[in-house]
Amino acid sequence: xxxxxxxxxxxxxxxxxxxxxxxxxxxxxxxxxxxxxxxxxxxxxxxxxxxxxxxxxxxxxxxxxxxxxxxxxxxxxxxxxxxxxxxxxxxxxxxxxxxxxxxxxxxxxxxxxxxxxxxxxxxxxxxxxxxxxxxxxxxxxxxxxxxxxxxxxxxxxxxxxxxxxxxxxxxxxxxxxxxxxxxxxxxxxxxxxxxxxxxxxxxxxxxxxxxxxxxxxxxxxxxxxxxxxxxxxxxxxxxxxxxxxxxxxxxxxxxxxxxxxxxxxxxxxxxxxxxxxx
Amino acid sequence: xxxxxxxxxxxxxxxxxxxxxxxxxxxxxxxxxxxxxxxxxxxxxxxxxxxxxxxxxxxxxxxxxxxxxxxxxxxxxxxxxxxxxxxxxxxxxxxxxxxxxxxxxxxxxxxxxxxxxxxxxxxxxxxxxxxxxxxxxxxxxxxxxxxxxxxxxxxxxxxxxxxxxxxxxxxxxxxxxxxxxxxxxxxxxxxxxxxxxxxxxxxxxxxxxxxxxxxxxxxxxxxxxxxxxxxxxxxxxxxxxxxxxxxxxxxxxxxxxxxxxxxxxxxxxxxxxxxxxxxxxxxxxxxxxxxxx
Numbered sequence: 139x140x141x142x143x144x145x146x147x148x149x150x151x152x153x154x155x156x157x158x159x160x161x162x163x164x165x166x167x168x169x170x171x172x173x174x175x176x177x178x179x180x181x182x183x184x185x186x187x188x189x190x191x192x193x194x195x196x197x198x199x200x201x202x203x204x205x206x207x208x209x210x211x212x213x214x215x216x217x218x219x220x221x222x223x224x225x226x227x228x229x230x231x232x233x234x235x236x237x238x239x240x241x242x243x244x245x246x247x248x249x250x251x252x253x254x255x256x257x258x259x260x261x262x263x264x265x266x267x268x269x270x271x272x273x274x275x276x277x278x279x280x281x282x283x284x285x286x287x288x289x290x291x292x293x294x295x296x297x298x299x300x301x302x303x304x305x306x307x308x309x310x311x312x313x314x315x316x317x318x319x320x321x322x323x324x325x326x327x328x329x330x331x332x333x334x335x336x337x338x339x340x341x342x343x344x345x346x347x348x349x350x351x352x353x354x355x356x357x358x359x360x361x362x363x364x365x366x367x368x369x370x371x372x373x374x375x376x377x378x379x380x381x382x383x384x385x386x387x388x389x390x391x392x393x394x395x396x397x398x399x400x401x402x403x404x405x406x407x408x409x410x411x412x413x414x415x416x
Numbered sequence: 417x418x419x420x421x422x423x424x425x426x427x428x429x430x431x432x433x434x435x436x437x438x439x440x441x442x443x444x445x446x447x448x449x450x451x452x453x454x455x456x457x458x459x460x461x462x463x464x465x466x467x468x469x470x471x472x473x474x475x476x477x478x479x480x481x482x483x484x485x486x487x488x489x490x491x492x493x494x495x496x497x498x499x500x501x502x503x504x505x506x507x508x509x510x511x512x513x514x515x516x517x518x519x520x521x522x523x524x525x526x527x528x529x530x531x532x533x534x535x536x537x538x539x540x541x542x543x544x545x546x547x548x549x550x551x552x553x554x555x556x557x558x559x560x561x562x563x564x565x566x567x568x569x570x571x572x573x574x575x576x577x578x579x580x581x582x583x584x585x586x587x588x589x590x591x592x593x594x595x596x597x598x599x600x601x602x603x604x605x606x607x608x609x610x611x612x613x614x615x616x617x618x619x620x621x622x623x624x625x626x627x628x629x630x631x632x633x634x635x636x637x638x639x640x641x642x643x644x645x646x647x648x649x650x651x652x653x654x655x656x657x658x659x660x661x662x663x664x665x666x667x668x669x670x671x672x673x674x675x676x677x678x679x680x681x682x683x684x685x686x687x688x689x690x691x692x693x694x695x696x697x698x699x700x701x702x703x704x705x706x707x708x709x
Contacts (some may be wrong), residue, residue, distance in 0.1 A: 226435040233431035259447035259684040286442020323428035347531030
Protein backbone atom coordinates (compact mmCIF):
# COMPACT_ATOMS: atom_id res chain seq x y z
CA UNK A 139 0.00 0.00 0.00
CA UNK A 140 3.06 2.20 0.09
CA UNK A 141 2.53 3.73 -3.30
CA UNK A 142 -1.14 4.64 -2.99
CA UNK A 143 -1.90 8.13 -4.17
CA UNK A 144 0.53 7.91 -7.02
CA UNK A 145 -0.40 7.65 -10.66
CA UNK A 146 1.53 6.32 -13.61
CA UNK A 147 2.72 9.75 -14.69
CA UNK A 148 4.44 10.50 -11.38
CA UNK A 149 6.03 7.07 -11.51
CA UNK A 150 7.51 7.73 -14.96
CA UNK A 151 8.91 11.08 -13.80
CA UNK A 152 10.42 9.36 -10.76
CA UNK A 153 12.19 6.79 -12.89
CA UNK A 154 13.49 9.43 -15.30
CA UNK A 155 14.95 11.47 -12.43
CA UNK A 156 16.47 8.39 -10.80
CA UNK A 157 18.07 7.12 -13.99
CA UNK A 158 19.35 10.57 -14.95
CA UNK A 159 21.10 10.91 -11.59
CA UNK A 160 22.48 7.38 -11.81
CA UNK A 161 24.00 8.30 -15.17
CA UNK A 162 25.58 11.43 -13.71
CA UNK A 163 27.01 9.35 -10.86
CA UNK A 164 28.52 6.72 -13.14
CA UNK A 165 29.47 8.65 -16.28
CA UNK A 166 32.88 9.91 -15.08
CA UNK A 167 34.02 6.35 -14.36
CA UNK A 168 32.67 4.98 -17.64
CA UNK A 169 34.34 7.82 -19.43
CA UNK A 170 37.74 7.23 -17.88
CA UNK A 171 37.53 3.47 -18.45
CA UNK A 172 36.55 3.95 -22.09
CA UNK A 173 39.18 6.62 -22.64
CA UNK A 174 41.87 4.30 -21.32
CA UNK A 175 41.39 2.14 -24.42
CA UNK A 176 41.74 5.02 -26.86
CA UNK A 177 44.76 5.08 -29.18
CA UNK A 178 46.50 8.43 -29.66
CA UNK A 179 44.43 9.23 -32.76
CA UNK A 180 41.19 8.88 -30.74
CA UNK A 181 42.49 11.09 -27.95
CA UNK A 182 42.85 13.92 -30.43
CA UNK A 183 39.13 13.72 -31.27
CA UNK A 184 36.41 15.22 -29.01
CA UNK A 185 36.64 13.63 -25.59
CA UNK A 186 33.00 12.50 -25.40
CA UNK A 187 33.36 10.19 -28.42
CA UNK A 188 33.71 6.44 -27.99
CA UNK A 189 37.00 4.70 -28.74
CA UNK A 190 37.31 3.42 -32.29
CA UNK A 191 39.16 0.28 -31.22
CA UNK A 192 40.24 -1.59 -28.06
CA UNK A 193 43.79 -0.32 -27.73
CA UNK A 194 45.80 -1.86 -24.86
CA UNK A 195 48.97 0.17 -25.35
CA UNK A 196 47.98 2.62 -22.61
CA UNK A 197 47.92 -0.20 -20.08
CA UNK A 198 51.28 -1.50 -21.22
CA UNK A 199 52.71 1.99 -20.78
CA UNK A 200 51.07 2.50 -17.38
CA UNK A 201 52.30 -0.83 -16.03
CA UNK A 202 55.84 -0.38 -17.26
CA UNK A 203 56.31 2.64 -14.98
CA UNK A 204 56.22 2.74 -11.18
CA UNK A 205 52.56 1.75 -10.98
CA UNK A 206 53.15 -1.92 -9.96
CA UNK A 207 55.35 -0.62 -7.16
CA UNK A 208 52.57 1.70 -5.94
CA UNK A 209 50.14 -1.21 -6.05
CA UNK A 210 52.46 -3.30 -3.91
CA UNK A 211 52.89 -0.50 -1.35
CA UNK A 212 49.15 0.09 -1.09
CA UNK A 213 48.50 -3.62 -0.71
CA UNK A 214 51.10 -4.15 2.04
CA UNK A 215 49.81 -1.16 3.99
CA UNK A 216 46.18 -2.24 3.61
CA UNK A 217 46.89 -5.79 4.80
CA UNK A 218 48.81 -4.56 7.85
CA UNK A 219 46.19 -1.96 8.82
CA UNK A 220 43.31 -4.41 8.45
CA UNK A 221 45.05 -7.14 10.41
CA UNK A 222 46.04 -4.76 13.23
CA UNK A 223 42.57 -3.26 13.48
CA UNK A 224 40.91 -6.64 13.96
CA UNK A 225 43.69 -7.92 16.22
CA UNK A 226 43.52 -4.86 18.50
CA UNK A 227 39.85 -3.96 18.17
CA UNK A 228 38.13 -7.29 18.72
CA UNK A 229 39.70 -8.13 22.14
CA UNK A 230 38.99 -4.56 23.29
CA UNK A 231 35.38 -4.87 22.16
CA UNK A 232 35.15 -8.16 24.00
CA UNK A 233 36.49 -6.72 27.25
CA UNK A 234 34.13 -3.73 27.03
CA UNK A 235 31.03 -5.80 26.32
CA UNK A 236 31.49 -9.13 28.09
CA UNK A 237 33.75 -8.51 31.08
CA UNK A 238 32.36 -6.64 34.01
CA UNK A 239 34.86 -4.20 35.46
CA UNK A 240 34.81 -0.83 37.08
CA UNK A 241 35.84 1.57 34.36
CA UNK A 242 34.21 -0.12 31.35
CA UNK A 243 31.94 2.83 30.66
CA UNK A 244 34.66 5.43 30.97
CA UNK A 245 36.98 3.48 28.68
CA UNK A 246 34.21 3.22 26.08
CA UNK A 247 33.59 6.97 26.07
CA UNK A 248 37.33 7.54 25.98
CA UNK A 249 37.50 5.57 22.74
CA UNK A 250 34.39 7.23 21.31
CA UNK A 251 35.93 10.63 22.04
CA UNK A 252 38.55 9.80 19.41
CA UNK A 253 35.93 9.94 16.66
CA UNK A 254 35.46 13.65 17.29
CA UNK A 255 39.15 14.47 16.85
CA UNK A 256 39.97 15.52 13.31
CA UNK A 257 43.07 13.63 12.17
CA UNK A 258 44.22 16.94 10.73
CA UNK A 259 44.71 18.33 14.20
CA UNK A 260 47.30 15.62 14.88
CA UNK A 261 49.34 15.87 11.69
CA UNK A 262 52.15 18.11 12.94
CA UNK A 263 52.96 16.11 16.11
CA UNK A 264 52.76 12.90 14.07
CA UNK A 265 55.09 14.28 11.44
CA UNK A 266 57.57 15.31 14.13
CA UNK A 267 57.31 11.99 15.92
CA UNK A 268 57.84 9.89 12.79
CA UNK A 269 60.67 12.13 11.74
CA UNK A 270 62.48 11.67 15.07
CA UNK A 271 61.91 7.92 15.09
CA UNK A 272 63.02 7.60 11.47
CA UNK A 273 59.66 6.20 10.41
CA UNK A 274 59.03 8.58 7.53
CA UNK A 275 59.15 6.81 4.18
CA UNK A 276 58.51 3.47 5.87
CA UNK A 277 55.23 1.53 5.84
CA UNK A 278 54.88 2.24 9.57
CA UNK A 279 54.20 5.92 8.94
CA UNK A 280 50.98 5.02 7.14
CA UNK A 281 50.02 1.94 9.16
CA UNK A 282 50.22 3.48 12.64
CA UNK A 283 47.97 6.53 12.15
CA UNK A 284 45.32 4.62 10.20
CA UNK A 285 45.13 1.93 12.87
CA UNK A 286 44.93 4.54 15.64
CA UNK A 287 42.18 6.57 14.02
CA UNK A 288 40.35 3.46 12.82
CA UNK A 289 40.22 1.85 16.25
CA UNK A 290 37.37 3.85 17.84
CA UNK A 291 34.74 2.83 15.29
CA UNK A 292 36.11 -0.72 15.06
CA UNK A 293 35.89 -1.16 18.83
CA UNK A 294 32.45 0.43 18.91
CA UNK A 295 31.14 -1.98 16.24
CA UNK A 296 32.60 -5.03 18.00
CA UNK A 297 31.35 -3.88 21.38
CA UNK A 298 27.77 -3.29 20.25
CA UNK A 299 27.61 -6.58 18.38
CA UNK A 300 29.19 -8.67 21.14
CA UNK A 301 26.96 -7.22 23.84
CA UNK A 302 24.00 -8.72 21.99
CA UNK A 303 25.44 -12.25 22.18
CA UNK A 304 23.61 -13.93 25.09
CA UNK A 305 25.78 -14.78 28.10
CA UNK A 306 24.23 -18.24 28.32
CA UNK A 307 26.36 -19.26 25.35
CA UNK A 308 29.60 -18.61 27.17
CA UNK A 309 28.51 -19.66 30.65
CA UNK A 310 28.63 -23.36 29.85
CA UNK A 311 32.18 -23.02 28.63
CA UNK A 312 33.11 -21.00 31.71
CA UNK A 313 31.73 -23.69 34.01
CA UNK A 314 33.86 -26.23 32.17
CA UNK A 315 36.85 -24.13 33.17
CA UNK A 316 37.53 -22.38 29.88
CA UNK A 317 39.72 -19.29 30.17
CA UNK A 318 38.49 -15.86 29.06
CA UNK A 319 40.95 -15.95 26.20
CA UNK A 320 39.62 -19.32 25.06
CA UNK A 321 36.02 -18.08 25.22
CA UNK A 322 36.94 -15.01 23.21
CA UNK A 323 38.99 -16.87 20.64
CA UNK A 324 36.76 -19.87 20.02
CA UNK A 325 33.25 -18.61 20.75
CA UNK A 326 32.80 -14.85 20.69
CA UNK A 327 35.23 -13.88 17.93
CA UNK A 328 34.00 -16.47 15.42
CA UNK A 329 30.42 -15.45 16.14
CA UNK A 330 31.27 -11.82 15.35
CA UNK A 331 32.41 -12.57 11.84
CA UNK A 332 29.86 -10.13 10.41
CA UNK A 333 31.50 -7.26 12.24
CA UNK A 334 34.91 -8.51 11.16
CA UNK A 335 33.76 -8.51 7.54
CA UNK A 336 32.32 -5.00 7.85
CA UNK A 337 35.49 -3.73 9.51
CA UNK A 338 37.70 -5.30 6.88
CA UNK A 339 35.75 -4.13 3.84
CA UNK A 340 35.09 -0.51 4.68
CA UNK A 341 38.54 -0.02 6.15
CA UNK A 342 40.08 -1.53 3.03
CA UNK A 343 38.38 1.14 0.98
CA UNK A 344 39.45 3.86 3.38
CA UNK A 345 43.08 2.71 3.45
CA UNK A 346 43.26 2.12 -0.31
CA UNK A 347 42.00 5.66 -0.99
CA UNK A 348 43.86 7.44 1.81
CA UNK A 349 45.53 10.64 0.68
CA UNK A 350 46.64 12.98 3.49
CA UNK A 351 49.00 10.75 5.49
CA UNK A 352 50.61 9.36 2.36
CA UNK A 353 51.08 12.84 0.97
CA UNK A 354 52.64 14.02 4.23
CA UNK A 355 54.80 11.12 5.38
CA UNK A 356 55.99 9.59 2.10
CA UNK A 357 58.35 11.61 -0.04
CA UNK A 358 60.51 9.06 -1.85
CA UNK A 359 59.20 7.71 -5.13
CA UNK A 360 59.52 4.04 -4.22
CA UNK A 361 57.42 4.37 -1.03
CA UNK A 362 54.42 6.12 -2.54
CA UNK A 363 50.95 4.62 -2.47
CA UNK A 364 48.52 4.52 -5.37
CA UNK A 365 46.62 7.79 -4.79
CA UNK A 366 49.84 9.78 -4.47
CA UNK A 367 51.45 7.83 -7.28
CA UNK A 368 48.52 8.72 -9.49
CA UNK A 369 49.24 12.37 -8.96
CA UNK A 370 52.87 11.91 -9.95
CA UNK A 371 51.92 9.86 -12.89
CA UNK A 372 50.41 12.89 -14.53
CA UNK A 373 53.59 14.87 -14.08
CA UNK A 374 55.86 11.97 -14.95
CA UNK A 375 54.15 11.39 -18.26
CA UNK A 376 53.53 15.07 -18.87
CA UNK A 377 50.41 16.48 -20.40
CA UNK A 378 51.00 14.47 -23.54
CA UNK A 379 50.24 10.97 -22.36
CA UNK A 380 46.62 11.10 -21.33
CA UNK A 381 46.07 7.52 -22.40
CA UNK A 382 48.54 6.25 -19.82
CA UNK A 383 46.97 8.41 -17.13
CA UNK A 384 43.49 7.09 -17.92
CA UNK A 385 44.77 3.52 -17.75
CA UNK A 386 46.48 4.19 -14.40
CA UNK A 387 43.32 5.74 -12.91
CA UNK A 388 41.22 2.82 -14.14
CA UNK A 389 43.61 0.27 -12.65
CA UNK A 390 43.67 2.10 -9.31
CA UNK A 391 39.86 2.06 -8.99
CA UNK A 392 39.49 -1.57 -9.97
CA UNK A 393 40.26 -3.27 -6.61
CA UNK A 394 37.75 -1.21 -4.62
CA UNK A 395 35.16 -1.54 -7.36
CA UNK A 396 35.47 -5.33 -7.48
CA UNK A 397 35.26 -5.55 -3.70
CA UNK A 398 32.22 -3.28 -3.78
CA UNK A 399 30.44 -5.36 -6.41
CA UNK A 400 30.66 -8.44 -4.21
CA UNK A 401 30.37 -6.94 -0.74
CA UNK A 402 28.38 -3.74 -1.20
CA UNK A 403 26.19 -4.47 1.81
CA UNK A 404 29.13 -4.56 4.21
CA UNK A 405 30.79 -1.55 2.59
CA UNK A 406 27.65 0.56 2.85
CA UNK A 407 26.96 -0.61 6.42
CA UNK A 408 30.49 0.24 7.56
CA UNK A 409 30.70 3.62 5.88
CA UNK A 410 27.28 4.80 7.04
CA UNK A 411 28.04 3.63 10.59
CA UNK A 412 31.27 5.60 10.41
CA UNK A 413 29.46 8.73 9.28
CA UNK A 414 26.60 8.52 11.77
CA UNK A 415 28.85 7.78 14.74
CA UNK A 416 31.51 10.40 14.07
CA UNK B 417 41.99 -17.23 46.27
CA UNK B 418 43.44 -13.74 46.45
CA UNK B 419 45.47 -14.49 43.36
CA UNK B 420 42.31 -15.49 41.53
CA UNK B 421 40.64 -12.20 42.42
CA UNK B 422 43.60 -10.18 41.26
CA UNK B 423 43.68 -12.09 38.01
CA UNK B 424 40.01 -11.35 37.44
CA UNK B 425 40.61 -7.66 37.94
CA UNK B 426 43.59 -7.49 35.64
CA UNK B 427 42.08 -9.65 32.88
CA UNK B 428 39.97 -6.95 31.12
CA UNK B 429 42.96 -4.64 30.99
CA UNK B 430 45.03 -7.30 29.28
CA UNK B 431 42.43 -7.43 26.51
CA UNK B 432 42.29 -3.65 26.33
CA UNK B 433 45.97 -2.78 26.72
CA UNK B 434 47.15 -3.11 23.10
CA UNK B 435 44.27 -1.04 21.72
CA UNK B 436 44.53 1.57 24.46
CA UNK B 437 48.26 1.91 23.99
CA UNK B 438 48.04 2.47 20.24
CA UNK B 439 45.05 4.77 20.58
CA UNK B 440 46.76 6.96 23.18
CA UNK B 441 50.02 7.12 21.23
CA UNK B 442 48.37 7.91 17.90
CA UNK B 443 45.32 10.00 18.78
CA UNK B 444 45.42 11.34 22.33
CA UNK B 445 49.09 12.23 22.71
CA UNK B 446 49.34 14.14 19.38
CA UNK B 447 46.17 16.17 19.99
CA UNK B 448 47.49 17.28 23.37
CA UNK B 449 50.81 18.11 21.79
CA UNK B 450 49.05 20.10 19.06
CA UNK B 451 47.34 22.23 21.67
CA UNK B 452 50.73 22.74 23.31
CA UNK B 453 52.48 23.75 20.08
CA UNK B 454 49.83 26.36 19.38
CA UNK B 455 51.18 28.44 22.29
CA UNK B 456 54.78 28.34 21.11
CA UNK B 457 56.78 30.14 18.50
CA UNK B 458 58.06 27.08 16.69
CA UNK B 459 59.16 26.34 13.17
CA UNK B 460 60.37 22.76 13.33
CA UNK B 461 64.00 23.51 13.90
CA UNK B 462 65.59 25.50 16.72
CA UNK B 463 64.24 26.21 20.17
CA UNK B 464 60.57 26.52 21.00
CA UNK B 465 59.71 29.86 22.54
CA UNK B 466 56.55 30.30 24.59
CA UNK B 467 54.48 33.04 23.02
CA UNK B 468 51.12 32.85 24.76
CA UNK B 469 48.18 33.48 22.46
CA UNK B 470 50.39 35.21 19.92
CA UNK B 471 49.85 32.53 17.26
CA UNK B 472 46.10 32.90 17.56
CA UNK B 473 46.33 36.67 17.16
CA UNK B 474 48.58 36.21 14.14
CA UNK B 475 46.36 33.76 12.29
CA UNK B 476 43.26 35.89 12.70
CA UNK B 477 45.17 38.91 11.37
CA UNK B 478 46.29 36.85 8.37
CA UNK B 479 44.09 37.87 5.45
CA UNK B 480 44.62 34.55 3.61
CA UNK B 481 43.38 32.63 6.62
CA UNK B 482 40.35 34.88 6.90
CA UNK B 483 39.57 34.22 3.23
CA UNK B 484 39.97 30.50 3.93
CA UNK B 485 37.39 30.74 6.74
CA UNK B 486 35.01 32.65 4.49
CA UNK B 487 35.38 30.10 1.66
CA UNK B 488 34.89 27.32 4.16
CA UNK B 489 31.63 28.88 5.37
CA UNK B 490 30.40 28.99 1.76
CA UNK B 491 31.41 25.36 1.33
CA UNK B 492 29.59 24.44 4.54
CA UNK B 493 26.39 26.22 3.50
CA UNK B 494 26.48 25.10 -0.12
CA UNK B 495 27.61 21.54 0.54
CA UNK B 496 25.13 21.00 3.36
CA UNK B 497 22.20 22.34 1.31
CA UNK B 498 23.06 20.35 -1.82
CA UNK B 499 23.64 17.07 0.00
CA UNK B 500 20.62 17.53 2.25
CA UNK B 501 18.16 18.42 -0.51
CA UNK B 502 19.41 16.03 -3.19
CA UNK B 503 20.03 13.23 -0.67
CA UNK B 504 16.59 13.50 0.93
CA UNK B 505 14.86 14.04 -2.41
CA UNK B 506 16.47 10.97 -3.93
CA UNK B 507 15.68 8.90 -0.86
CA UNK B 508 12.01 9.93 -1.03
CA UNK B 509 11.76 9.06 -4.72
CA UNK B 510 13.64 5.81 -4.23
CA UNK B 511 11.40 4.75 -1.34
CA UNK B 512 8.38 5.07 -3.63
CA UNK B 513 9.49 2.76 -6.38
CA UNK B 514 9.48 -1.00 -6.26
CA UNK B 515 11.66 -2.17 -9.12
CA UNK B 516 15.40 -1.52 -9.31
CA UNK B 517 15.37 0.30 -5.97
CA UNK B 518 18.19 -1.79 -4.53
CA UNK B 519 20.26 -1.68 -7.73
CA UNK B 520 19.97 2.11 -7.90
CA UNK B 521 20.95 2.38 -4.27
CA UNK B 522 24.15 0.46 -4.96
CA UNK B 523 24.86 2.62 -8.03
CA UNK B 524 24.43 5.92 -6.18
CA UNK B 525 26.99 4.84 -3.61
CA UNK B 526 29.77 4.19 -6.15
CA UNK B 527 31.47 7.63 -5.94
CA UNK B 528 31.86 7.13 -2.15
CA UNK B 529 34.20 4.19 -2.67
CA UNK B 530 36.48 5.86 -5.23
CA UNK B 531 39.50 7.77 -3.95
CA UNK B 532 39.35 11.58 -3.95
CA UNK B 533 42.52 11.44 -6.00
CA UNK B 534 40.92 9.40 -8.78
CA UNK B 535 37.75 11.52 -8.76
CA UNK B 536 39.72 14.76 -8.87
CA UNK B 537 41.98 13.48 -11.64
CA UNK B 538 38.99 12.37 -13.69
CA UNK B 539 37.20 15.69 -13.29
CA UNK B 540 40.36 17.68 -13.92
CA UNK B 541 40.58 15.89 -17.27
CA UNK B 542 36.88 16.37 -17.97
CA UNK B 543 37.15 20.13 -17.31
CA UNK B 544 40.46 20.54 -19.12
CA UNK B 545 40.63 23.07 -21.98
CA UNK B 546 43.81 21.80 -23.72
CA UNK B 547 43.64 19.00 -24.54
CA UNK B 548 39.92 19.41 -24.67
CA UNK B 549 37.95 17.46 -22.06
CA UNK B 550 34.34 16.34 -22.15
CA UNK B 551 32.80 19.47 -20.64
CA UNK B 552 34.35 22.09 -22.95
CA UNK B 553 33.65 19.69 -25.83
CA UNK B 554 29.96 19.52 -25.01
CA UNK B 555 29.78 23.29 -24.45
CA UNK B 556 31.22 23.81 -27.94
CA UNK B 557 28.71 21.34 -29.33
CA UNK B 558 25.95 23.61 -28.06
CA UNK B 559 27.66 26.67 -29.46
CA UNK B 560 28.90 28.03 -26.12
CA UNK B 561 32.37 29.35 -25.42
CA UNK B 562 34.15 26.88 -23.11
CA UNK B 563 34.97 28.18 -19.65
CA UNK B 564 38.13 27.15 -17.79
CA UNK B 565 36.08 26.41 -14.67
CA UNK B 566 38.98 25.36 -12.47
CA UNK B 567 41.17 28.39 -13.12
CA UNK B 568 38.30 30.89 -13.10
CA UNK B 569 38.04 32.74 -9.78
CA UNK B 570 34.25 32.98 -10.15
CA UNK B 571 33.72 29.26 -10.74
CA UNK B 572 36.45 27.37 -8.89
CA UNK B 573 34.83 27.39 -5.43
CA UNK B 574 31.46 26.37 -6.86
CA UNK B 575 33.09 23.42 -8.64
CA UNK B 576 34.87 22.37 -5.43
CA UNK B 577 31.55 22.53 -3.54
CA UNK B 578 29.76 20.49 -6.20
CA UNK B 579 32.49 17.83 -6.42
CA UNK B 580 32.74 17.53 -2.64
CA UNK B 581 28.97 17.00 -2.54
CA UNK B 582 29.02 14.65 -5.51
CA UNK B 583 31.41 12.33 -3.71
CA UNK B 584 29.21 11.79 -0.66
CA UNK B 585 25.63 12.29 -1.83
CA UNK B 586 25.06 8.54 -2.18
CA UNK B 587 25.89 7.93 1.44
CA UNK B 588 23.51 10.61 2.74
CA UNK B 589 20.81 9.32 0.44
CA UNK B 590 21.17 5.85 1.97
CA UNK B 591 20.97 7.16 5.53
CA UNK B 592 17.70 8.98 4.68
CA UNK B 593 16.41 6.00 2.72
CA UNK B 594 17.00 3.59 5.61
CA UNK B 595 15.15 5.96 7.96
CA UNK B 596 12.21 6.31 5.57
CA UNK B 597 11.93 2.54 5.14
CA UNK B 598 11.95 2.07 8.91
CA UNK B 599 8.77 4.10 9.35
CA UNK B 600 5.98 1.95 10.70
CA UNK B 601 3.67 0.75 7.89
CA UNK B 602 0.58 1.14 10.05
CA UNK B 603 1.14 4.90 10.44
CA UNK B 604 1.39 5.27 6.69
CA UNK B 605 -1.71 3.14 6.12
CA UNK B 606 -3.68 5.17 8.65
CA UNK B 607 -2.70 8.39 6.89
CA UNK B 608 -3.76 6.96 3.54
CA UNK B 609 -7.15 5.97 4.96
CA UNK B 610 -7.54 9.54 6.21
CA UNK B 611 -7.11 10.67 2.61
CA UNK B 612 -3.54 11.87 2.86
CA UNK B 613 -1.96 12.70 -0.52
CA UNK B 614 1.66 12.27 -1.49
CA UNK B 615 2.74 15.84 -0.69
CA UNK B 616 1.06 15.89 2.71
CA UNK B 617 2.33 12.38 3.42
CA UNK B 618 5.86 13.78 3.41
CA UNK B 619 5.43 17.27 4.82
CA UNK B 620 3.05 16.25 7.59
CA UNK B 621 3.80 12.59 8.33
CA UNK B 622 7.07 11.11 7.11
CA UNK B 623 9.54 13.98 7.40
CA UNK B 624 8.41 14.92 10.94
CA UNK B 625 8.82 11.25 11.81
CA UNK B 626 12.46 11.16 10.69
CA UNK B 627 13.36 14.58 12.10
CA UNK B 628 15.95 12.96 14.38
CA UNK B 629 17.77 11.54 11.35
CA UNK B 630 17.61 14.91 9.62
CA UNK B 631 19.25 16.54 12.63
CA UNK B 632 21.88 13.78 12.75
CA UNK B 633 22.54 14.31 9.04
CA UNK B 634 22.91 18.04 9.60
CA UNK B 635 25.55 17.31 12.23
CA UNK B 636 27.44 14.97 9.87
CA UNK B 637 27.31 17.44 6.99
CA UNK B 638 28.34 20.52 8.97
CA UNK B 639 31.13 18.59 10.65
CA UNK B 640 32.34 17.08 7.37
CA UNK B 641 32.26 20.25 5.29
CA UNK B 642 34.11 22.27 7.93
CA UNK B 643 36.98 19.77 7.75
CA UNK B 644 36.93 19.45 3.94
CA UNK B 645 40.37 19.10 2.42
CA UNK B 646 40.86 16.57 -0.38
CA UNK B 647 38.97 18.08 -3.30
CA UNK B 648 40.27 21.61 -2.85
CA UNK B 649 43.84 20.49 -2.19
CA UNK B 650 44.06 18.02 -5.08
CA UNK B 651 41.87 19.67 -7.71
CA UNK B 652 42.75 23.34 -7.39
CA UNK B 653 45.47 23.46 -4.72
CA UNK B 654 43.45 26.17 -3.02
CA UNK B 655 43.67 28.35 -6.08
CA UNK B 656 43.39 30.20 -8.34
CA UNK B 657 44.98 32.59 -5.86
CA UNK B 658 43.06 31.93 -2.66
CA UNK B 659 39.71 31.30 -4.38
CA UNK B 660 39.26 27.77 -3.02
CA UNK B 661 41.51 27.96 0.05
CA UNK B 662 39.89 26.22 3.03
CA UNK B 663 40.81 26.13 6.72
CA UNK B 664 42.29 22.63 6.42
CA UNK B 665 44.20 23.30 3.21
CA UNK B 666 45.63 26.55 4.53
CA UNK B 667 46.60 24.87 7.79
CA UNK B 668 48.32 22.13 5.81
CA UNK B 669 50.28 24.62 3.72
CA UNK B 670 51.24 26.67 6.77
CA UNK B 671 52.59 23.52 8.38
CA UNK B 672 54.28 21.67 5.54
CA UNK B 673 55.12 24.33 2.96
CA UNK B 674 55.88 27.32 5.17
CA UNK B 675 56.89 25.17 8.20
CA UNK B 676 55.28 27.57 10.66
CA UNK B 677 54.37 24.79 13.11
CA UNK B 678 53.20 27.11 15.88
CA UNK B 679 50.72 28.99 13.75
CA UNK B 680 49.59 25.87 11.94
CA UNK B 681 48.91 24.21 15.31
CA UNK B 682 46.79 27.19 16.29
CA UNK B 683 44.83 26.71 13.06
CA UNK B 684 44.46 22.99 13.80
CA UNK B 685 43.09 23.77 17.26
CA UNK B 686 40.78 26.37 15.71
CA UNK B 687 39.53 23.73 13.25
CA UNK B 688 38.79 21.23 16.00
CA UNK B 689 37.09 23.76 18.28
CA UNK B 690 35.15 25.34 15.43
CA UNK B 691 33.64 22.04 14.34
CA UNK B 692 32.83 21.03 17.93
CA UNK B 693 31.07 24.38 18.42
CA UNK B 694 29.16 24.13 15.14
CA UNK B 695 28.05 20.59 15.93
CA UNK B 696 26.96 21.73 19.39
CA UNK B 697 24.85 24.53 17.94
CA UNK B 698 23.24 22.24 15.36
CA UNK B 699 22.41 19.70 18.10
CA UNK B 700 20.90 22.41 20.31
CA UNK B 701 18.73 23.81 17.52
CA UNK B 702 17.88 20.28 16.46
CA UNK B 703 16.65 19.36 19.91
CA UNK B 704 14.38 22.42 19.95
CA UNK B 705 13.08 21.39 16.53
CA UNK B 706 12.41 17.85 17.70
CA UNK B 707 10.43 19.08 20.68
CA UNK B 708 8.24 21.15 18.37
CA UNK B 709 7.15 18.07 16.43
